Amino acid sequence: MKRIYLIGFMGTGKTTVGEALGKLWSIPVYDTDKELEKIEGRSISTIFSTDGEGYFRSRETEILKAITDNECIITTGGGMVLKEENRTYMKTNGKVVLLKASIEEILNRIGNDHTRPLLEGDKKEKVSNLYLERLSLYEQAAHIVINTDGKTIQTIINEIDKKLGD
Numbered sequence: 001m002k003r004i005y006l007i008g009f010m011g012t013g014k015t016t017v018g019e020a021l022g023k024l025w026s027i028p029v030y031d032t033d034k035e036l037e038k039i040e041g042r043s044i045s046t047i048f049s050t051d052g053e054g055y056f057r058s059r060e061t062e063i064l065k066a067i068t069d070n071e072c073i074i075t076t077g078g079g080m081v082l083k084e085e086n087r088t089y090m091k092t093n094g095k096v097v098l099l100k101a102s103i104e105e106i107l108n109r110i111g112n113d114h115t116r117p118l119l120e121g122d123k124k125e126k127v128s129n130l131y132l133e134r135l136s137l138y139e140q141a142a143h144i145v146i147n148t149d150g151k152t153i154q155t156i157i158n159e160i161d162k163k164l165g166d
């Protein structure tokens with residue numbers, strides 16, 4: 001079985017790295033945010049503003065559990081680790097890879113992107129607070145940690161391939 005869950009804060013590159021890894025290994029890639037948007041027929045921002053974060057979180061868990069391919073990459077939303085249920089599920093059903101980046105690097109990457117409802121307003125303050133709140137949850141959930149600051153996508157997928165490819 002080769003089911004890989006990519007976790008990490010918003011902007012650490014889960015979606016981008018997952019796509020590249022899927023090509024390298026020729027296996028399917030599922031992004032929980034994109035799957036949810038497809039099923040709901042509306043954006044994450046609209047789901048948050050219309051039905052609230054609680055609704056989003058319960059749908060997110062359903063999506064996580066609905067992806068059952070033995071060989072695939074699952075790139076998760078930045079808040080997937082918030083629920084203990086999700087952390088345990090990922091750790092027992094695959095290998096969990098944490099992508100890390102510094103707050104400064106995250107702000108550089110997503111500073112001008114307005115598709116993340118939890119970062120509306122003062123982005124620097126929001127990122128810093130959420131990052132500190134969540135750090136230990138990411139660490140708890142992961143089997144493997146990859147630091148991504150200053151690294152290209154190619155370097156990052158090579159590192160993951162060295163650790164998990166066979």
Ligand SMILES: Nc1ncnc2c1ncn2[C@@H]1O[C@H](COP(=O)(O)OP(=O)(O)OP(=O)(O)O)[C@@H](O)[C@H]1O
Nearest residue numbers: 009010011012013014015016077078109151152153
């Ligand atoms: N290693 C990297 N170096 C430079 N830019 C990067 C790197 N990884 C990702 N990016 C850029 O950062 C932005 C965010 O990446 P991406 O959407 O993959 O993050 P994410 O972890 O999936 O975020 P979210 O949790 O919000 O879904 C994109 O513009 C992407 O091109």
Ligand SMILES: O=C(O)C1=C[C@@H](O)[C@@H](O)[C@H](O)C1
Nearest residue numbers: 010033044077078079116117
């Ligand atoms: O970190 C988070 O809580 C989120 C990250 C995004 O991937 C989306 O799942 C949504 O914007 C929430």
Ligand SMILES: [Mg+2]
Nearest residue numbers: 014015033076
């Ligand atoms: Mg993503």
